[in-house]
Amino acid sequence: MNIDYGPVFGELLQIERLRALDEGSPDEANRDRLQSLSVDEAFAHAKVVDTDNARCCLSAMWLLYDFLDDSHTLSQSIETIEGSFWHGIMHRREGDFSNAKYWFRKVGSHPVYELLAADFDPFDFVDACQSALHNGGAEADRCRQLQQREWELLFDYCYRQALRE
Helix, strand or coil: CCCHHHHHHHHHHHCCCCCCCCCCCCCCHHHHHHCCCHHHHCCCCCCCHHHHHHHHHHHHHHHHHCCHHHHHHHHCCCCHHHHHHHHHHHHHHHCHHHHHHHHHHHCCCHHHHHHHHHCCCHHHHHHHHHHHHCCCCCHHHHHHHHHHHHHHHHHHHHHHHHHEE
16 A cells, blocks of 8 residues: 655655664765654644654654664654654664663554564564674575565554554
8 A cells, every 4th residue: 555655755765765784874965854854844744643653753764864863862752652663673773682672562562563474573573683783694684674664664654643544
């Protein structure tokens, strides 16, 4: 199902979304654009009914562009399971695996897990990413693809909840 994310997110999503398993390299060319981005601007095309999930979408953009500190600042201020989910992803990417698991424990069960795989376990995925960072190869490729799918599904979920489509 294709989702119309509006002009702001639509433009920001026109990049390669297969991110590194580690912190990556921040896209400095887009720092100013992301710093000026607000919920009001990003969702100007629609009516936001859940500000926390709208803010999660902003945190996701920072993460997509490899600005982990900025994503962290935003996600840790969102006291919902989705905020914890983004927070866990950020810590996994920065290599703080035990802290990532702490935040995934705060998430508990989430509908996105079921969309990833019937038996998806976020703790096993943290371990797989940690192993893939050391071993590389096909394992790293699989983890990067699953990480991308996780990002996309969680972004879709937060976006829809923000608007309650």
